[in-house]
Structure formats: C-alpha cells, structure tokens
Amino acid sequence: MNMKYRKEIVKLILIAIPLIGFIAYGFIVVNKENKKLEKDPAHTYGIIIKKYIGAKARDYVKYEYKINGQIYLGDKNYMPHKELIRIGDTCEVIYAKSDPEISKLIENDDGTIKIRKSNELKGFNLK
Incomplete structure (x- = not known):
C-alpha cells in the first residue's frame, strides 16, 4: 500500500x-x-418558558417544573407547523422520582406536546 x-x-x-x-x-x-x-415515574405540570431554534434548525421549547420547592428545567423539540405553543402554556411532565432532573414532556398520540391552558399553574416565575 x-x-x-x-x-x-x-x-x-x-x-x-x-x-x-x-x-x-x-x-x-x-x-x-x-x-x-x-x-419510578411521577407526573406533574410544567410551564413553557421559552421557544428557540436548536440543533439542525429544529424548533424547541424550554419548560420548567417544580418538585419539593426545587425548580427543574427541560427541553423538547416540537413541530410548529402542527402545534401552537405559547410561552406560559402548561404542559404535562413525567420525571424520575429518584432523579427529578430527568424528565420529558407527555405527548399526544400524534406526537404533539400535551398542552393545557395558558398560565394554569401559579407560583412559576415566567422569564
């Protein structure tokens, strides 16, 4: 060679x-x-606090949720052409009881993020 x-x-x-x-x-x-x-899954509600463009020009949301007085953050990509998400919308979160930093948003059957009414949760500091 x-x-x-x-x-x-x-x-x-x-x-x-x-x-x-x-x-x-x-x-x-x-x-x-x-x-x-x-x-060891557990469920709670979170709030969408930010929308941004991430890797490979994909749309993402940043969400926060509170467990035992501690606020945790998570990120999830979403499809803006399929779902209307606003900052302040309430989302359903599943997290690990043993490590609350590990979480994901619950999705509908079509893969969209399960969203509730805006500002449903009180006590979150929206940024």
Missing part, C-alpha cells in the same frame, strides 16, 4: 474512533435516563 494512503487511513481512524465513542456515550446516557423514567 502507498504511504500516502496509509496516512489517510490513519487520519480517518483517529477521527472515527472518538466520534463513534461520543455517539455511543450519548446512546448509553439516554438509555440510562429512559430506564430511570420507566422504573
């Missing part, structure tokens, strides 16, 4: 190994969080 091609293969391997490791780590973390949510 030509020396030039060997150098290119080595470069490719040096780039691919960390990338594969990073992706694998992400899958492991998500899987661990999903298992915690399945093991």
Whole structure:
C-alpha cells in the first residue's frame, strides 16, 4: 500500500474512533435516563418558558417544573407547523422520582406536546 494512503487511513481512524465513542456515550446516557423514567415515574405540570431554534434548525421549547420547592428545567423539540405553543402554556411532565432532573414532556398520540391552558399553574416565575 502507498504511504500516502496509509496516512489517510490513519487520519480517518483517529477521527472515527472518538466520534463513534461520543455517539455511543450519548446512546448509553439516554438509555440510562429512559430506564430511570420507566422504573419510578411521577407526573406533574410544567410551564413553557421559552421557544428557540436548536440543533439542525429544529424548533424547541424550554419548560420548567417544580418538585419539593426545587425548580427543574427541560427541553423538547416540537413541530410548529402542527402545534401552537405559547410561552406560559402548561404542559404535562413525567420525571424520575429518584432523579427529578430527568424528565420529558407527555405527548399526544400524534406526537404533539400535551398542552393545557395558558398560565394554569401559579407560583412559576415566567422569564
């Protein structure tokens, strides 16, 4: 094999190994969080506090919810062409009792976020 091609293969391997490791780590973390949510789920309500454009130009909402006086934050992508979400809307949240920082929004059957009336919850500091 030509020396030039060997150098290119080595470069490719040096780039691919960390990338594969990073992706694998992400899958492991998500899987661990999903298992915690399945093991000891709890439900509460949260409030949409922000809408923004995230990775790959996808639309996201940031929500907050309160457990035992502590406020937690979460993010979820949504489909603005399918659902009208406003800052201040109340959403349904499922979180892990053992680790309340792990949460996700409850979705309707069509994949849209389950939303309640605006400002249904009192005591949240809307930003």
